[in-house]
Each structure stands twice: as C-alpha cells, then as structure tokens.
Amino acid sequence: xxxxxxxxxxxxxxxxxxxxxxxxxxxxxxxxxxxxxxxxxxxxxxxxxxxxxxxxxxxxxxxxxxxxxxxxxxxxxxxxxxxxxxxxxxxxxxxxxxxxxxxxxxxxxxxxxxxxxxxxxxxxxxxxxxxxxxxxxxxxxxxxxxxxxxxxxxxxxxxxxxxxxxxxxxxxxxxxxxxxxxxxxxxxxxxxxxxxxxxxxxxxxxxxxxxxxxxxxxxxxxxxxxxxxxxxxxxxxxxxxxxxxxxxxxxxxxxxxxxxxxxxxxxxxxxxxxxxxx
Amino acid sequence: xxxxxxxxxxxxxxxxxxxxxxxxxxxxxxxxxxxxxxxxxxxxxxxxxxxxxxxxxxxxxxxxxxxxxxxxxxxxxxxxxxxxxxxxxxxxxxxxxxxxxxxxxxxxxxxxxxxxxxxxxxxxxxxxxxxxxxxxxxxxxxxxxxxxxxxxxxxxxxxxxxxxxxxxxxxxxxxxxxxxxxxxxxxxxxxxxxxxxxxxxxxxxxxxxxxxxxxxxxxxxxxxxxxxxxxxxxxxxxxxxxxxxxxxxxxxxxxxxxxxxxxxxxxxxxxxxxxxxxxxxxxxxxxxxxxxxxxxxx
Ligand SMILES: [Zn+2]
Numbered sequence: 001x002x003x004x005x006x007x008x009x010x011x012x013x014x015x016x017x018x019x020x021x022x023x024x025x026x027x028x029x030x031x032x033x034x035x036x037x038x039x040x041x042x043x044x045x046x047x048x049x050x051x052x053x054x055x056x057x058x059x060x061x062x063x064x065x066x067x068x069x070x071x072x073x074x075x076x077x078x079x080x081x082x083x084x085x086x087x088x089x090x091x092x093x094x095x096x097x098x099x100x101x102x103x104x105x106x107x108x109x110x111x112x113x114x115x116x117x118x119x120x121x122x123x124x125x126x127x128x129x130x131x132x133x134x135x136x137x138x139x140x141x142x143x144x145x146x147x148x149x150x151x152x153x154x155x156x157x158x159x160x161x162x163x164x165x166x167x168x169x170x171x172x173x174x175x176x177x178x179x180x181x182x183x184x185x186x187x188x189x190x191x192x193x194x195x196x197x198x199x200x201x202x203x204x205x206x207x208x209x210x211x212x213x214x215x216x217x218x219x220x221x222x223x224x225x226x227x228x229x230x231x232x233x234x235x236x237x238x239x240x241x242x243x244x245x246x247x248x249x250x251x252x253x254x255x256x257x258x259x260x261x262x263x264x265x266x267x268x269x270x271x272x273x274x275x276x277x278x
Numbered sequence: 279x280x281x282x283x284x285x286x287x288x289x290x291x292x293x294x295x296x297x298x299x300x301x302x303x304x305x306x307x308x309x310x311x312x313x314x315x316x317x318x319x320x321x322x323x324x325x326x327x328x329x330x331x332x333x334x335x336x337x338x339x340x341x342x343x344x345x346x347x348x349x350x351x352x353x354x355x356x357x358x359x360x361x362x363x364x365x366x367x368x369x370x371x372x373x374x375x376x377x378x379x380x381x382x383x384x385x386x387x388x389x390x391x392x393x394x395x396x397x398x399x400x401x402x403x404x405x406x407x408x409x410x411x412x413x414x415x416x417x418x419x420x421x422x423x424x425x426x427x428x429x430x431x432x433x434x435x436x437x438x439x440x441x442x443x444x445x446x447x448x449x450x451x452x453x454x455x456x457x458x459x460x461x462x463x464x465x466x467x468x469x470x471x472x473x474x475x476x477x478x479x480x481x482x483x484x485x486x487x488x489x490x491x492x493x494x495x496x497x498x499x500x501x502x503x504x505x506x507x508x509x510x511x512x513x514x515x516x517x518x519x520x521x522x523x524x525x526x527x528x529x530x531x532x533x534x535x536x537x538x539x540x541x542x543x544x545x546x547x548x549x550x551x552x553x554x555x556x557x558x559x560x561x562x563x564x565x566x567x568x569x570x571x572x573x574x575x576x
Contacts, residue, residue: 032556034553034554034557035539035540036497036539037536037539038537038538039536040493040536040537042536044534052554052557053557059558085536089536099472100472100496100558
C-alpha cells in the first residue's frame, strides 16, 4: 500500500485518463453482457451504461458511470456526467432487476451529475431523488463500488447499496474538491486543501464506517496495472454478492434500512455540558 | 447462414406461397434501386448487398430464420376474424377482403404464433405478417398474441414478438382498439411469472401495436432503418405543415431518443435473441442465489 500519497494525489489518480472505467470491469466480470439503451422517455445518456450480464451462471443487472478513453468518447459520454435521462435509464434497469430477481452491481465514477440548463429543465434533482427511494427499497441485493471519482449526488444516485466498496485511490465527496474550495473559501484554486479537509479518501471513509471495504490497488494506482485492479475489485464484488444472496428479502431490506438509518454523527448538548462540568 | 431459408422447417400449417420463384429473377432494392438475383437476395436474408436496406420478411420467413430447425409448433392456426360491424362501404367489404387476404397469404390472419426454441432455449413467439391487411390488429391478432403470452407465462418461458403493423384494424371498430388492452392484461401474467417479453420492431411498426405491447417489452430491439412511431409521417407532416427530416422515426432515431434498447442487423438477430433468452434463464445451480431461484427452470 502506498501511504505517502496526499488526498490531492489520490484525486489525480482517481481522475487519471488511463484508469480503468466501468466497461473495463464489466467486460472482465461477465461471460456475456448485453447493453440496454435509453430511458424510454427522451434519450440514451451514454454517461451511464446499463445492461444485463452473466457470470458464474448468475444474471445480474450492471450499471456504471462511463467516462471516455479519449476526447471524442468523452464528449459523447459527457465526461461521465449524467443527465436526468441517464438516471432514468438506471431507474428502469433497477426496476428490471427487481422484476426478475437479478442482483444489482453499480460502478461509480463521475465528477458529478451534469450541470446544465437542459439537465435542470428535465429535472436533474428529481431524477436523482427518485433513484434513492427506489434503491432504498429494492428487493434484490445491491453492491456499489467507487472505482474513480464519486462526485456528490451524481454518484449516490446509483449508490444506495447493501455494500459500498471503494478502490484504494478512489475518492467520494459531497462536492468536488474544486467546488468545495469555491463554496468554502470562494477560491477553487485551493482544491488541494479542500481535498484534505473534506476527508474524501477511501481510507477516511472506511474509518468513518461509511464504506464497507477498501479494495487495494497496485503501487501508484490502477492505471499502472489495470488487469490486477479489475480482478481484485471483481473478486470483492462477487464475494459480497454471494454473502448477500444468502439473505431473504426481509432480512436484506432490514439490514439496508439499519445501515443507512445509522449514517450521521451527533451528540446531546446536555450530555456535553455535563461532561464538560465534570 | 446462407442455407437458412431452404433448410428451414416448413411451418406446419400456414402454407408458404413464395417458394416457387425461380432463382434467375431479379429483385430491385426499394431504397437504392440495386438489382440482385432472387437467390442471392434470399441468401442475404433480404438485406440489400449494396445499401444494407432490410426488405420486409413474411412471418413464415422470420420463423424459418430464427427458430431451431424442426422446433416450431404453430398454435391457434384456425382463428379467423368476423365482420362484427357489418362493415360495408362502396369500396370495402370486410368479409370479401378477409377471404382475399387468406387466399393471398395462406394464413387466416396477421399473426403466426407458436412454441419453439432458439439455440435450444425454449420460447413462445408471435410474428406479424404485414402482408395481411397491413399487419392490422383486430380480434384474432389480439387473441393470438394474448394466448401466446399466457402460454409463455404458464410454461415459464420467454415471449418474443416480431412487430410490423400499420395499427388497429378499422373494420373491427372499437374491438380493434380493445386488443391493446387485452394484450396488456395478458402481459401482467407474464410479468407475474417473471418471464421476459422481447419485442422486435421491424419496418413498419405504428399505431395500436407500437402504442401497446410492442413498446412496453422488457427488451426492445429493432432492425436497422425500420420505421417506428405512433402517428405516420404523412399525418404529422399534414398537421404541422413541415417536412420531416429523413431520419425521423427510424430505429436509429428511436435509439438516440431512448425508446429502444438496441438496433440489431438481421444476420445477427438469431444470436442476439439466443443471448437474451440465456441471460433471462439462469441455468446453473446456484443455491446461494435465492434471488434468482424464482426465475427457475422449466
Ligand atoms: Zn439497396
């Protein structure tokens, strides 16, 4: 494990253009993957890929944010920033998974939901919100993994899961370091300080008990040995999926409820006052 | 692939009328005008070798192309529509028209349906024959698709529909419209059985068919260039008084607008359907995967 990397270094690694993207994991995981397109409303948002895959004789619904491997593909995929129709495609596939009893695997890798006038007009916030409530009560197991950037609401929109994993050098934040710096200090140039202050690394979030597992990467980052990273993450996903599939639906939903119900840190002012006096 | 049509099983009851065409007849591509020998054209699955235009296939040709040899058993062959409205106009006599169509196509109505297998995966299939009154949906159409759906639910196998239609059949009035609802209620049984409906839209697919079961399938495929929509382009042009762009309502246009899952060229169709049937049919014993067991085995 590399311990000398700063949070800002990790942001750079998480955004590295040669870092494996969702389809790289999906192709390695599945014997067969049939990509499904479109939200059945208005568009096929290529910033999210969804489909039905099979491995170990299991069919699963798999979805992930998809960044491009070059500028041309990035333009087509909006740099992995979905519009509402991307989230609505994901929603369609979540319901599909529930209908057929397929477990769900999601891969998170987005700077955030697409910030644009069109996205707002078509209900970006509504689309994200809808996914959260549907995933909260989805009657099949869900394993989510942050493979690069976990950018805010755009990430959690496919991230309400029974197990949340992160690759060692991935990051997950309430707002991007640039946006955080702009919001906190009106200076997006202080992104590296924000990256540190916001505690966005997999290690920090594991400490906080927000995520369930940190999946190791090769020295220097996933881009230096994509194959071994893909293998490690896919093995972890399989392991968690097998564990979850021993549960029945009420157990699964009860555990998911408890997991998210427990998120948050607070204290009683009265107890604090008593403790201070003592 | 090239022998598909000749070695394909003859549908058991619906006769094929187009088999005696000699090989040295030319076929002209409706899109680019290219001339191709009939035999060469058939071997290419009626796809123009020059421009890739997918010419229309009869229901019998679809079944021959897709189904495993000898696996297809046709159902509900003898259902015929009736002239319930007493439909007579100076230009139109429904009973006479039906008889002429039956004569021409060798089938009793639009839909040919039955049980069979694709690469060993069992399914129920219902295919539209556009040549029968423009693939229009009346009582028999609705009944045959509803029965195929119920059979799929009962046998716990997938349903594949191949859809080419101008819409509801005017000669059957509101009975025609009600077929949209009838098939929809049948589809709820299939959903309860947790079996997939895979809809393949081919050229042209409009009106009551595209506005009902064909568009709510679990997976929607279309052939390249197929025209798919609710209202026909002429109606829209007359209404909005504008010329529509050439790509309007094509399969590719629908893919871009999020309406369908994939555009699949005809030579790849059988393999694509087999893959989907396999994905929805978990065949390996995985006792841990309780969530998959409902899908189960036949
Ligand atoms: Zn042509």
